[in-house]
Amino acid sequence: MEYEAVIGLEIHVELNCATKMFCDCPNSAGADPNTNTCPICLWFPGAIPRFSEEALEKAALTAMGLNCIIQERSAFDQKVYYYPDLPKGYQLSQAHLPLARNGWLDITAENGETKRLRIHKIHMEEDVAKLVHEIEGRTPISLVDFNRAGVPLVEIVTEPDMRSPHDAMEFIRVLRTQIRYIGTAECSMEAGTMRVDANISLRPKGSELLNTKVEVKNMNSIRHLGDAIAYEINRQTASLHAGDPIVLHTRLWDPEKSITVAMRGKFEGPCIPDPSVPHIVVTEDWKKKIQARLPEMPGAKAERFCRQYGLNREESLMVSGERELSEYFEAVVKQKVSPRTAVHWIFSQLAPALKEHEQRFNDTAVNPERFAGLLILLENNEINAKVVRKVIDLLFESDQTPADIIDQQGFRQVSDVDQIEAMIRDILAANPSAVNDYKSGVEKALGFLMGRAMQALKGKGNPQIIREILIRKLDA
Amino acid sequence: MQTDLFTFFNPSEPCAEQGGPLQGKSFTIQPNMSVCDWPTEAGSPALKKFVAIEDATVIERLKKAGAYLVGSTCMSELGFGLAGDTTGKVIAGGLSDMALMMDMMGEVRIAAARERVFGFKPTNGIISRFGLIGLVPSMECFGVLAKDPTLIAAAMGVMTGQDERDFSMDETEPPSFDLTDSEKLSIRTMGIIRECVDVLEDTVMSKFKTDLEKLKTWGFSIKELSLPDFDLFRTIHQCIGSVEASSSCGKYDGVRYGHRCHQAKNWNDMYLKSRAESFGTLIKSYLFQGAYFQFQNYDAFENAGRIRARLAGDIHQLFAECDVLTFPTGNGHTADPKTSNQVSDIYDELALTLPANVLGIPAVQIPAFSADGEIDPGLQLMGPRFSDARLLATACRLSRSVEGGR
Structure with missing residues (x-):
């Protein structure tokens, strides 16, 4: 049986806001570990998250640039799970009432035609802390850096409209271009400011089924995304041919070996409405104001x-x-x-x-x-x-105007026809064999003579005029 | 005395500056309220040796108004229930003029009723929660106990109002706590809910009836109303409260503060052991219930949210027929601090106070309707949102009537 792949992407994009999402700590990479922290993002007792307006504006601007509809009411939920990168046992995210829905991006499909890929929803969430595992040495240790905890993210969830690695890679390229245009994020998979997870399932070609999917994570470039999807399609196809069922789970892309490796069963923690962050209600006026900040898109x-x-x-x-x-x-x-x-x-x-x-x-x-x-x-x-x-090159080295530079360097080109004619006369006289070659149809001879003429004028001759005169004289 | 009643006794000098509305008044806090450099363990090893790094907004405001801190009372683990709580005794014993206490299901009112003093829970969202180490954010708030209800009103006037450190506050202008306009703040009709009266213990019932008779003689009319779903308040509180508590306690991992186990195989083991060693049996049961709804029965939690909204609508309709609702404060159950290790014991004891927390409406506990030696479950008034000043004005009026009648 012939199968077709059904692919959907979940993309986390770090917004380039000045502060974190729920406190005033700077959102800047590269600071010393645990210096961009405060009682709120360390979740000390008694602290209350304070939602950043800039995060909302940038998230909304991003969603608008991806042709989404901003929802009048959205709200934060607690995505509950316990892990050392999450110091309060839940991540603030929007599960039930996302910020935006129903967007799309156009890509160029493999056949050269434009293909519209739909975006299911875009929601806001806070990033978690970064874990650093030091496994060398006598006792392996894990360190937690809270600088990233609370950094504003948007998660973009597509519809399962992609059918090939090409579609997915193109989608990410177009998405990256769009978001960089909007200016709300850097979108670097290599630097981790954009993280792409792919959900892949197979179905008999022509059917409309949505079969059990497998999630693949840990691709840190667009090429790896394509490779991981291609690998996963092959792996699942082989499984189906062998009669093995596909089980819902998460796999990690191993860039060294270019394979995906089973990581864990897909975990969906509960999402509980958060009682402390107020609901976000936006007005038409506000949306218009944000929309006005959107640049002309590519x-x-x-x-x-x-x-x-x-x-x-x-x-x-x-x-x-x-x-x-x-x-x-x-x-x-x-x-x-x-x-x-x-x-x-x-x-x-x-x-x-x-x-x-x-x-x-x-x-x-x-x-x-x-x-x-x-x-x-x-x-x-x-x-x-x-x-x-x-x-x-010289423009990089001084702040002179181009005209000053060429005058100073004597770069102004020689367009004086009389001067060029005299010079060419000399060259033709000095190179009779090349002239003969040209006349007997050896095209290369013209190039040789051009070169000689340019050399004689120290590269400043107007090539068009030289060429015209040269041909006129040779053909005479 | 002090060592029994306080976890931290550190009376400051009365503020020298004159003229603040609370000039010279003393107050206590619970150890789940942040005062800079004070131990703030919230009655739990989960916060062992935790010292607050800044003042809660309310404490800052009370100090600024001239009030001075006496110390931090004893409290139940994380404020769930009243086991070991000494706040009421501190007020009854005259060790402080007023006491701040967290009210998440009626603790302030029950603690006040036990000691026959006044206890007030304001409308949720009019007082900043910044610096409160809470458990159930959507239901809890700072409450105040005092012998003098006018002092409670004065403190409320100081504590309420917007705070940029708590974005979860209600955006509406908080009510005025000026009680001088007695005409505007007077009430005539008190509603009683039939389905509540039906389940009262006999002794509480007879006391409540006597109280109602007194109220009638003082000119209030009593109106019997019906709320068929009254018994759902408790279920809703337990479902939503346990879920929020479970989330709130996620941060107690022993990594950044609090108790950390001594030996562990790996991080997961460390978390499990630290948490297992930190929490007491009672709070653990509550957190387990919350985790059950989160992980196993989310539908029930969602339903609870819907029912909560419906109950708010039902109560709103009742308030069209009366100015305030009245209940006994206690219902005859007292969870024995030594033996009460079941969540249901706590809910039994606070069954008549928790509706105000489910709905975020204000409620006041009024003592001294009874002669000495009599059982006094206390009388409770609940009003619509922002009727805080009316409740306190009524409390003052009743307190005068009681004294006048003696």
Whole structure:
């Protein structure tokens, strides 16, 4: 029998709020263990959780950016379980009345078509403490770091709409792009600020059954997510073919061995309405205010870029993929640089240079004005492409304008036709064999002669003019 | 005397600053209320050697109003029931002008009734719970015992009001505790619930009837009302209360504070042993009940929540027909602190006070309707939410009538 996979994802995303969810402790990674703590997040007796408005706003903004409907009333529950990472025996989470429901994201399916994947719900919850196990040494010990306890999270639960590792990976890519756009989270699987669990079941192809699922955890990159799902589909298929039933349980992805390993029976603790955190009731006005803070999302932006700037689909997807990049691009184009020139030079030269200098589009010294200035010189034929590369490097080193740099360095390109003609005459005279080759149809000879001409002009010659004159003279 | 009645006796000097509404009045607390640097063990090894790191909001406010602390009384484990509690004795013995006590099912009123003093439980949500080491957040609050009900009103006036450290408070402006507008605060009709009267012990019943006759002679009209589901209050309290208690006690793991077992195989073993050694039999039974509803019978818990809402609606309707409801405070059961190790003993004793906790409404216990030597279960008035001042004004009026009648 042929089976098809039914895949749903549960994604925890750490929000980049200034404080934790129920106290004023800073929400910042990298602090010394147990320094970002207070009686509330350590759950000392007598403390009362104080729900952060920023967490609510960022969670709602995230949900809106994922096309969800914010619920008028939502509430926190206590998810009861006892584990050293949870110092009060329950996690504050929204089980019964989630913040938002019914969202979706569009992905490009394997067949190239757009596929809409539905989001079942998005709810808020607090992160738990981090356990550090030191197993080396005589006595293995476990340490608890409460810096992460109480950090605001949203959990995004999808519908089981995915059918392949590709769908799941694409969903996470699109989700990450969207959320980074919204600016509410970093979404790094590698750094653990986004954690993705996959629920996978199989069913005979064509049926609408939802069979027993297996949960897979511990993937720390999008590639591992795809690998883990593929592995799990194969494992379950083999089980079914062998006549073994699938049992509801949780498996861990082992990145070293590229396999999933059974961890435990799937545990669903009880969820009790929390009596201390008030219900959250939002008004239409409030929703409008939050909605107004939502930026233009990448899908809409890509469409606009096609329309407004004449980019092709691939280019506009690339440019709109990151918010900072897209804003940089538009700022450059605003300086009257042709959009395609901007796209070309941003991707081919600026992006790698930024990476090398460890700068970002929104804070680089090569701001859109300076970069556009350089490209305008190129478009006006005052410099050639080779020089552009050199000047980009120099732009990182000083705050001079591109024009000053090229004047200072003598990079301005030679477009004086008489000067070029005289020079080419000399070159042709000095290289008769290449001229003969060209005339007998050896194309490469033209390149050789071009090279000689550029060399003679120390790389500052306008290649288009050189080429025109060269061909005119050779064909004469 | 002090060592018997106090877990921590540390009278501070009466505040020198003049003019606060509670100037020169002394008060005690229970060891589940935070006073900076005071031992705060809440009657349980689960909080062994725990010392509070800041003052509870109410304590801060009482001090600011001129009141001064005497000490911390003895209490039952985590405030569940009254075993070992000395708050009533401290007031009756004149060792303090007033006493703060946690009321999660009527402890304040029963403790007051036993010692024939006044005990008041306010509307839930008008006093900050910050610094209270509670057990059942949706039902508990700070209550006050005193011989003088006007002092209770003065203390309430100081303690109530918004606190940014407790977001769970009611957003409504708290009621005024100014009792001078006696016209506005007067009541005429007291309701009694037939289904409650039907289950009273004989001695309590006859005393209650005598009390009602007195009330009539003082000009109150008594109206008999019906609430067929009255007996559900207890069930609802036990179900929801035990679940919340189970959650509240999750934090007592012996890791950050409290008792930690000496030897354990691994962390799980450490938690199990520490908790097993920390909690007494009674509170353990209660927590087990809560865990049962959480893990095994969540539907029952959900139903309890629904019934709680329905009972609130029922009571609301009754208050359309009367100003306050009246009950005896005690019902003749006294859980023997030495032998009462069953949850049902506690619920038997507090059966007539706990409806106010289930509904979050105010209630006052009024003593001294009886001659000396007589059994006095106390008289209790319950009013709608925010009728706190009316209840206290009525308590004052009755106290004057009693004295006038002597």
